[in-house]
Amino acid sequence: MxxxxxxxxxxxxxxxxxxxxxxxxxxxxxxxxxxxxxxxxxxxxxxxxxxxxxxxxxxxxxxxxxxxxxxxxxxxxxxVYDEVWTTDWLSNEVREKLREYGIAPPEGTSSQRALDRAVACPRCGGRATVMKSYFGSTACKALHYCNDCEEPFEAFKCI
Amino acid sequence: MSETIQAADLTRDIPAEIREPFGAYLLYLGDDALVLGHRLSEWCGHGPTLEEDIALANIALDLVGRSDALLRVAAQLEGKGRSEDDLAFFRDATEFRNAALVELPRGDFAFTIVRQFLYDAYALPLYTHIAANATGALSGIAAKAVKETTYHLRHTAEWVRRFGGGTAESKRRAQDALDELWRYTGELFDEDAVTVALAGAQWIPNPSVLRAAWSETVERVLDEADLAAPAVKHHFTGARSGRHTEHLGHLLSEMQIVARSHPGASW
Structure with a gap:
């Protein structure tokens, strides 16, 4: 070998x-x-x-x-723990894969996160969304709801 | 943990002169996270709403994971061949170094949230200091704790405000919880042989500086919630040296029974 x-x-x-x-x-x-x-x-x-x-x-x-x-x-x-995992490591290509999969990708960088800004709905792209809970089905996701397409969705936390 | 995962040496950045007291200090932090994480996990399937059930389980998971990393470093510093799982499942109550605050029974939802808020307000400045002042693995473990505690605290502080500004019932329950818990908070800032031995080291915050940061957060949120910080003359102390309330033994008997019934088992 x-x-x-x-x-x-x-x-x-x-x-x-x-x-x-x-x-x-x-x-x-x-x-x-x-x-x-x-x-x-x-x-x-x-x-x-x-x-x-x-x-x-x-x-x-x-x-x-x-x-x-x-x-x-x-x-x-x-x-190992020397480097602290951050969503900043996710490339634009990876973020697009997440969106296509139905999970809203993290927007911006962890140091300048758009926490209070509405996340774009991964289905319809609308921004009339609200965060329902910062805690979701896994640690990395939060629960959101889209008022445009009236569907719940998950969004990647930006950390 | 899986046997596939081997422990990297997480201790190599820890200065030789503080290794012994720092190992003891890591038990304070690791046991706080483990015991509180277990208490929170008792809510799984019993939360007042689905979202809150998920939130409490998420926070519990973060805390148990935090304890896993901290106890791994503590076990490596100890150098007796014990693993983090040995520390978690094969120590008796008198060997645990968590503060009594985190071992008290979960109580009602207000009690659980107020206790979590009091802990989060302590954990955030604590881990912020370690993340900034330690190097290597400890800095990374602390930085993860900071990221997570930031939104835990946002969540629990929000609930404290809602309790205080909600109904007479929610306000009474939150105030009752504060009145019960307050005398257990002083122990988080006690000076003892371990903190004195680490006083010159930059890695951990001075207890009085930590208390000031905690008080600032707690007083601000209680003020917004129109809840009153109780006046307490004497605070509970001793859990950090192994003199716990009766509640820890009961918690451990449930947490440890599977590991102790099947020692060495893996799955």
Whole structure:
């Protein structure tokens, strides 16, 4: 087996979907922070989106399974905290995927968040929306309602 | 936690001269988050509205996750081969270092929210200081706590205002909760051997500075809510050194029973 560099590990991990938002993979979500390869062993560093993200264990098992399938004999997953996950890491392309999936993407940056500004409805694009609760079905989402299309929707918190 | 996840060394930035007292201090913070998170989780499926049920469960999850990270660092500092799960599930009540405030039974919704508000107003300046003054993993763990506590506090402060400005019943319940809880808040700012040993270190805030920041937030919100801060001469103390109320043992018996009935089990 040739020794793949970090980039090729990341390319493999782009095939691992986020368990709660399967339309995104764990690399573009910013959960994977890096990887070290030593022969047939690989160590992958991941960081949680939220302190209590319950998907971390599922993600670690998916990472292990995917890399073992790719031929690595030893896979370690380390949780790291040095860099603090932020929605600022989500590219415009990722935000568009979220919107198409039906989740309003974070708008702006976490330091200048549009908290009090109405979020655009991911279905009709209207801004006649209200936040119903800052707490949603997962830690990363808030509950909103669109008065234009009269549908509830979820929006990614901007943190 | 899954056995696939290995613990990175989260302690390497911690200065050698503060490692021992800092390990003890992390139990204060980690146990506060764990015990309060467990208390909040008792509401899951019992919240007064669906949105509030989800909110309390979300906040509980953030706190349990916070304790998971903090206790992992504490276990690494201790260096006895224990994991964060060992600390959470295999210590007895006298070994826990949480403040009594967080172990009191959940009470009614007003009691739960007022207690959470009093904790959030303490946690925000505390973790803000650590995020800005610590380095490495601790700074990152604290910065996550700041992001999350910011909206927890916004949520609980909003409820405190609604209680105070709502009906006579909601106001009475909120004031009753304050009257009961107030004497347990002083312990959050006690000077003890651990905080004195860390006094020269920049990593943790001075307790009196922390108290001033807490008071500013609490007084402002209580004023807006037209609720009164009770006058209390003596505050409860001792939980941080293991002398807890009777309530912690009952909480732990429920929280720990699965882990203790099946030691070493993984799933």
């Amino acid at each position: 040739t020794t793949p560099d970090e980039q090729s590990i990341l390319t493999i991990l782009e095939g691992v979907p986020d368990p709660e938002i399967p339309v995104l993979n764990i690399v573009e979500m910013g959960i994977v922070r890096g990887a070290d390869v030593l022969g047939e062993s690989v160590t992958v560093r991941i960081t949680p989106t939220y302190s209590g993200c319950p998907a971390m264990h599922a993600i670690a098992m998916d990472v292990e399974a995917r890399l073992k399938y790719a031929g690595f004999s030893t896979v370690q997953v380390q949780t």
